[in-house]
Amino acid sequence: MEDLGLKIFGAILTTILGFTVGMTYGGIVRKLTARVQNRYGPPFYQNFLDLLKLQVKKTNIAHGFMGHMAPVWIIIAAVTVLLFIPILNGNLWFPNMSFHGDLIFLLYMMVFGSLGMALGAGQSGNPNSAIGVSRGLSQMVGFEIPFVLSLVALMIQYETTSVQELTQIQHETGVWNAISNPFAFLAALFASLGMFRYSPFDIVGAPAELASGPVSEFGGKYLGTMMSGGAIFAFIKLTLYVHLFLGGAGNPDNTGIIATLLGLGVLLIKTFTLYMVPVFYGWINPRYRTEQAIQYFWRWPTALGIIGVIWAVYS
Amino acid sequence: MNIFFLIILIFFSGAILSFIINRIAPKFSGITTFVTIAVVSFLFFTQVEINSITQFSLGGIQMQFGVNNYTYIFAILVLGLSLLASLFSIKYMQDNDRLGYFYSNFILSIAGMVGIIFSRDFISFFIFWEIMTWSSYLIVIYDGARSSRSGLKYMIFSAIGAYAMLTAIVSIKGSYGTFIISEAIENGAFNFTDHIYIPIMLLVGFAVKAALMPLHVWAPNAYSKSPMSFTAIFSGAMSKMGILGMGLVLASVYSHSTDENAFNVLILRQILGWLGGITAVMATIYALIQTDAKKLLAYSSVAQLGYIIVGLSTGTKLGVMAALFLAIIHAVFKGALFMVAGAVERQVGTTDMTKISGLIRKMPFTFFTALVSIIALAGIPPLGGFVGKWMLYEALITESNNYFLVIVIFFSSTAAFMYSYRFLFGLFLGQEEKEIEHVKEAPVTMIIPMVILALILIVTGVYPGILFEPIAQGMQYLGYSDVNWDMSVLVNVWGEESNMAYINLTIGVVFVVIFIFLTLKNLKGTRYVGTKDISTSGEIPTENENLTFQLDFFKPFQRAAAPLYKRSMDKIWNDLGNALEAIFDFTRRIYTGNGQTYALFVIIFLVILLIFKNTLFTN
Amino acid sequence: MTELIKEQHLLDSLTSAFKIKGRVIRDRRVEVFADKKMVSGILLFAKKQLGFIHLAHMTCIDWIDENKFELIYTIWSPIEKIHLFVKTKIERENPEMENIDSIWDQANTYEREIREMFGIQFPGLIGEQDFALEDWDEMPPMRKDFDTKKYALETYYQRPGREDAKDVRETISERSGTKVPDFAKKYSREK
C-alpha cells in the first residue's frame, strides 16, 4: 500500500512539475521574444496570470459534448504521456510507469490529444477551426516521418524500445545518443521545429488569417485547460528529447535529495537549451504554407533520418 | 447427422427459405436470415468440437471437414459479425425490393465462408470459395446498372484469383498426390523448394480477396456499391478469408523453414511485406481525398488489409499474432463503421460528406460507435486497434529487420489520422444544417449491433488477452510454439512491454478527474450554444448559409504529396486492358470471313511446317 | 491651343456626330453635355468607335436650385489617354435614367449606389435594394433636401455639453482649474 501511495504522490508531483516548468518556459520565451524585438516584454509569470484569468472567467461557452470534452482529451494525453516517460533516470521521487509503456506507445499517445481537440474544434462548426485542423493534421504527417525515422534508428541501434533503457545506456556508456547517432538527432531536431509550432510552422493557428484556428471557439476554462495541457506537452517533448538524445538527467545510483535536485537542475538546463532551438528558428523565420512545411520535412530531415537508420544498422 | 453437414444444410435451406418467404411476406425475409445465422452460431459454438474431423468421399475424392484452432479464430469472426450484420440488415434493407435475392445471397456468402473454415481439403475449399465469390458478386450488382461496372471488375479479378488457385490445387495433386491441406503442408508443398509456382499461385488467389496491391482495384468500388449491411461482412469478414489462406501458406513456409535467413524466406518477406506496405500507403492517400464516406471506408479497408499482410509477411511470432489480432479488430471496427455509414445513408439518404454535417446531436449512438471505431482504426490507445498496431511495429522493428517498411507503415497510419478525422468531421461534426433538421436516430435494431461492436472494441482494448487466447492456440496449429500471452501486457522480444492495465488505469483516472473538474467548474456559468453561434467577425450567418468546410479538405496535403497521386493502379490496369483489347482486336482480324484468306493461312501454315520440319520433328 | 489637338479632335467628332455641346477642360480632359436620351448612344459610340473602353466612374450631383440631378459618366481611352465626361441633367421628380450595365458591367455597382443615395431609378437594374446602407427607409441621404443633422439629432443620442465652435482647451482648463498656457492662446478662436 505504501508503494501505491508513493506512486500517487509521485504522479501528482510529476504533473505539477511538468505543468510549472512548461508554463514558465512559455513565459520566458515570451519575455525573450520581447527582448529580441526590443520590447520590455511581460513578466515571466505572465502565462500563469493568463491561465488564472481564463479559469476565473464567469461565463463559458461550449458547442456541445465534443466541444466540452476537447480539453479533457488534451489533459489525458498530456498527463498519461508524462507519467510514462522517465523524468529523472531511476529516481525514487518520480516512480512513474516508464517501464510499462515504450516509444511506440508514446508516439501514438502523443497524437491522442491533438486528435481529441480536433474533434472538439470540429463540433464548434467554425470553418476556421476545420481549416486549422486540416492544416495541423497535414503538417503532422510531415514532421512525424523524420521523427519516427530517428526513433527507429535509436531503437535498432540499441535494440530497445524503452525510453528508460535508452537513458540508462547513455548513462552507462557516458556517450550521448546525439553523438553516437548524430543524423538521427538532427532529424529529430528538425522534427521538433514542427512539433512546437513556432514560426515558420505556425500556420495551424495563424491568428491573423484563421482567427487562431482550432481554438477559435474556445474561451474561459476550456482555453485555460488547453493551455495547461499545451504547457505539459512542451515539457514532455523536451524531456523526451533529453532522455533520448542528450544523455538524460539524474543518477540512478544516488537518489538522495541533493542528487535529485542536481538532476532536476541538469534536466532544466538541457530542456531549456533544447527549447531554444525552435524558438530561435522561429524568431528569424516567416511563415510557411502547409505544403511548403510538409515538403520541408520530407526533404532534408527525412534524408537525415534515413542516413541515421543506415548508420544505426551498420554501427 | 454430422454437425458440419447439418450446418451447411441449415445454411442452404435458410437461403431457399428466405427467398420463398420474400414472395409471401417480404418483412420476414430479413428475420429468417437472422434466425438462420443465429441457429448456426448456436450450433457451432455448442456442438462443434475443435480438431474433430469428418471424412467422406465424393466422386472418389477424399474430403475432410473439421475445425482447428486456427480456423476457429476466423469462425468467431465470421459468425459473430454476420449475426450482427444480419440483425442490422433487417431495418436497413426494409424498404428495398428484391429482398429475397439479397438475403439468399447473403446467407450463401456466409455459408461459403463457414464452408471455407470447415474445409480441410482443397476441393471443398475451392467449391466454397467459389460459392462465396459468386454470391458476393451477385450482391455487388444488386443495385443494378449503377454497380454493374464495379461488379464486373470484381468478377474479373476474382476469376484471376480462382484460376490461379485452381492451377495450384491441381499441381499439388499432381506433385504431392493429395488434396488434404494438412498433408500438403507436411509434404512441403508451400515451401518454395521444388514447385515454386504452387505457393505463388495460391498467394495470388488469396491476395485478390485480401485486396493486396496490385490486385486491389476491385475493392473500393465493390465495397462502396454493395448495400452497407453486406459490406460490413464483405470488408470485415470476407477479406479475412484471403488472410486465412495466406496465413496457412506463409506459416508453413516460415515455420517449416529451418534456416531463418533462407533466400526464399527473405524474398517472400521483402516482396509481400513491401506490397502490403505500398497497398497501405496508396489506399490511405486515396482514402483521404474521398468525399463519399462509403468510398473513404472502402479505401481504408484496403489500407488496413495492407497492415495485416505486412504482419503476416514478417512470419515472426509477434508479427503473425499482430496480423491475426488486427484481422479480428479490423473486422469489428470496419463492420461497425460500415454499419454507421449504412445508418447515415438510411436516415439521411446520402453519405456524401460535402452534403451532410453536424449529425452528432441527431444520431448520438451512431456517433458513439463511429468515435470508438475510429479511435480503434487510428490505433490510438487504449482501444484494440492500438494493441494490434503496437505488435505490428514491434514485430517489424525487433524481429524482421525491415526498418524502412516501418516508416512506410507509419506514414500510412499517420495519414490515417487524417481520413479518420475527415470521416467523423464530415458526417457528425461541423455546422448543423437546415437540410438535415428532420434526421432522427436510426432504429433500435440498427443501433444494437453497432453499439455491441463498439463495446467489443473497448473491452478488447482493456483486455486484449481475451483475443490473445484463441490466437495463441491458433498459432500453435500454424507451428509457432510457446506463444506467450497475458491478459493485458504486451511484450516484444527485447522484453519491453506496454501494459494495457496501467495505461487504461492512468487514462481512466485522469479522465474522471479532469472531466469532473471541467464539468463542475463554473457549472452555472457554462452554457451550450448552437453551431450557428460562432465568431464570424460579427456577421450573422443566415439559416441557409453553409459554413462547413468540407470540399478539398486536405488540399494542402494533396499539393505536398502530388507525386504520389500521379500513378493510380486503376489506370495501369485500364491501360493494360486497353492494350489487350487492341491485341485481341488484331487477332480477330484474322477471321475475315473470306474463304480465300483461310486457304492462304492453311498454305502459310504448311509452308512453315515444311521449312521447320527438321527442327520440329527431330525423332 | 496647339497642344490640345487630339482633345479638340475628339470633341469635334462627338459634337458633329451627335449635335451636342461640349468643351475641352484642359489637356486630357474633355466634357460633353448631352440630353438624357442620347447618353447611352454617346457612350456606345465612344466605346465602339473612339476606343473609350473603360468606364472609370459614374456619379451624381444634386442641383437643388435648378431642381435637377446631374449624372456624370467618366470614361477613359487607354489609346488616346483622355478622360471624357459625359454629363446629363434629369428631373428631380421621379428621376429615372437609362440602365447602361449592358455596355459596362461595372456600371451596375455605380448605379446601385446612385439608386440608394439619390433615389434615381434605373429600370432593369439587377441587385438588392440595399447597397451600402442597411434597412434605410428615409429619404435617400445624399439628396440636398435631406437634413442629415436634423436626422442625426433625432435618431442618435446626443451627449449634453457638446457645443460647436468652442475651444476645447478652455473647457478643459475651466474644468481642471488651470490656466490656458500663453502659447496656446494664439490658436484660440475667441480673440
Added chain:
Amino acid sequence: MINDKDSQKIVDYIQNFARKQSLFVMAYGTGCGAIEIPATMTSRYDAERFGIRGAATPRQADVLLITGYLATKTLKRVIRVYEQMQEPKYVIGFGSCTINGGMYFDSYNTINALEQYIPVDVYINGCMPRPESVISGFVKLQELIQQGKADNGKKYRENLEWYRTNQKKIIKNWKMPDYNW
C-alpha cells in the same frame, strides 16, 4: 481563522489581480483608430508588458476595443461580438467618435454615444489618441478591475431591455439571433 467575508475578499483580490494583469484585447478596428493599435502593441510602446495581448476571436477576449466611429451597420456587428464575449468583459471606447460622434456628429449613419448601446468602461478621448493615451486608458481599466468596479457584463445582462430598446431604435430590421442568457 479568517471568516468567510475576509476569505472572499482575498479570493476576489487574487481573481481581480489576474484579470487586470491579463487583458486579451479584441480590437474591433473601425474607423481610423485601428492604425494606432499596431503602434501600441509593438516595440516602441509595448503594451504586452501590462499583460495586454491581442485575441483573435471574441470567445477568448476580455476587452472589446472600439477604435473610432461606428456606423449603424457596424454597430450591429459590434453588438454581436460583444454578446459573444465571455464575462467578465470590458469595453474601451477609443477616440472622440465613440464619445460624442466626433467629426461625424451630424452624420446620418454614425452613432454618437457608444454607451447607449453597449456599456463602456473606459473612454479614451482624442482624435486620434496617441499610444500613450491608449496605454493610460488601459491602466485606468486595470485600476477599475482591481477595485472590482468593472462589472459591465452583468450590467448589460440586467439592463438588457433598455439596451435592446436603444439598439432597436438604430437597427430597424432586427434580425439578431436571440441570445439565451
